[in-house]
Amino acid sequence: MGHRSALLRDRGTTVGWCVLLVASVLAFASCTSKGSQPTARKGEGGVPVTVALATQRDVPVQIEVIGNVEAYSTITVKAQVGGAITQVHFREGEFVKAGDLLFTIDTRPLNAMLNEVEANLAKDEAALGQAEANLVRDTAQQKYAQSQADRYGRLFQSGIVSKDQAEQMRSNADALAAGVKADEAAVRSARAAIVATKATVDNARVQLGYTTMRSPIDGRTGNIMVKQGNIVAANTMDLTTINQVEPIYVTFSVPESQLPDIKRYMAVGKLPVLATPQADATAQERGVLTFVDNSVDATTGTIKLKGTFPNTDHKLWPGVFVRVTLRLTTQPNAVVVPNQAVQTGQEGPFVFVVKTDRSVESRPVIIGARVDQDIVIASGIQPGETVVTEGQLRLAPGIKVQIRDASGRPAGKKRG
Structure with a gap:
């Protein structure tokens, strides 16, 4: 029994010491918690905030x-005639001026075609000369035959020549007159042929001109899509863009x-x-x-x-x-404040304004355009007033504030 009573006394003593230890720990934690609370209201005089002044300046209205x-402008260069590209006169990505030579296409087939149509033109001009000479000759003969027919007609009326002779002269004159009309038609046909051949010559020269492609504008060239030596067809391939x-x-x-x-x-x-x-x-x-x-x-x-x-x-x-x-x-003369000074509430945008006694008031504002990091205040703020830019979440109307600089230290304090 004595041994059992001693054991119980030892356990009671141990429990007592444990309770005392827990109480000490709780008391220490309570003291630590109280000591770690912010002292902004007591030691520093209010909620720490960062502020800025509302300024007045000319503000651009912009979108x-x-x-x-x-x-x-963008120009797509195409070949207007078919043939082999014999030369490329620029480098990809190069700047060119209007009129600069870009590509050359083989001119030999078109030169041969031009020579052929020019020869046909000379042939047609010779045919016209021959037709005009025939007209002059037949006209002269027709005039003589007409005069003979008239003279024989008078002689027949006088009974000097027979009727057959007079009619023969008349038919001869009529035949020559028809020949003159045929000559005139031949001349007109030859002249028309010359006009057509000249048009063919002009077209051949235009086609030959298409073998040299020049830039129509000043600009920068793009990728060359058809290289030198390749065959191109007319109006089907893009050679480059400018x-x-x-x-x-x-x-x-x-x-x-x-x-x-x-x-x-x-x-x-x-x-x-x-x-x-x-x-x-x-x-x-x-x-x-x-x-x-x-x-x-x-x-x-x-x-x-x-x-x-x-x-x-x-x-x-x-x-x-x-x-x-x-x-x-x-x-x-627009009033501007930093963008972050403007808050949004249930009744619209507002700004916390710091009064002379370092208390704040909530001021509803009408905002205007944003300019870089600032925003225009159409009404509600006067130039020179102090507005809160950071720390608004802990504020309410009437609360005192402690103004801090950008580094977070109280304004006016120096580093110790």
């Missing part, structure tokens, strides 16, 4: 969309709701268009709006526009996507 660069890139178009679409503003500002003057390649934000090109489509796309509710750019340094390339900024006008 920003994504557009596509389009060649000012894109005119000086000037160049940038095509883009804007919502139809923007169309009235665009038309109104276009009536005042030319609207500038800025194009920035997505791969190089520093390569900004400036042009002017030159085209507004004549109808709105009913499926998308947008209207197509085009800006024309000089592109003398070739920074814009056909097919490239660019960021397009269409500048309509400039809004003077």
Whole structure:
């Protein structure tokens, strides 16, 4: 019994020490938790926030969309006559000027054809000369025969010659007159043949001219699709394409709701268009709006526009996507704040404004256009007022704030 009582006393002592140890741990944890709570309200005077001043400046009113660069004109070079390509006079991707020689096709078959039709022309001209000579001869004979027939007719009336002689002279004159008419028809036929042959000669010369293909525009050549030595057929093969890139178009679409503003500002003057390649934000090109489509796309509710750019340094390339900024006008003395200062609530956009006593108020605002990292405030904020840009989630009207700089330290404090 004594041994059992001692064992129970030892167990009770152990349990007591365990309870005491748990209580100590809980007390230490409670003290640690209290010591780790933020002291913003007591030690630092409010909720830490980052702020910015509302400023006033001239703000451009503009539309920003994504557009596509389009060649000012695109020419597809085709062979207009068949034959073997004997020479290519440019390199792929090379810039060419209007009139520069591009391809040469074998001229020998067409030269032979031209020589043949020129010989036929000479033959027809000789035939015309012969027909005209026959006409002159037969006309002279007909005139003599006519005079003889008239003279014999008078002699027959006088009874000097017989009727047979007079009629013979008359029939001879009539025959020669018919011969003259035939000669005149032969002359007309020869002249018509010459006209037809001259047309054939002209066509042969045109066909021969097609053997040398020249660039109709200034531009950059593309891939050569038919190499030197290959046979081409007329009007069936694309030999290469040429894109005119000086000037160049940038095509883009804007919502139809923007169309009235665009038309109104276009009536005042030319609207500038800025194009920035997505791969190089520093390569900004400036042009002017030159085209507004004549109808709105009913499926998308947008209207197509085009800006024309000089592109003398070739920074814009056909097919490239660019960021397009269409500048309509400039809004003077606009109040702007950073984008992140504007919050959205159940009643619309609002801004937390820091008052002189470092308390905040929730101010409803009417917002305007976004300009880079700022947004225009149409009403609700005055220039020079301080607005909260970070830390709004912990704020409510009337709460005191502790203004911190961008690094998170209280404003005005230096590093220790």
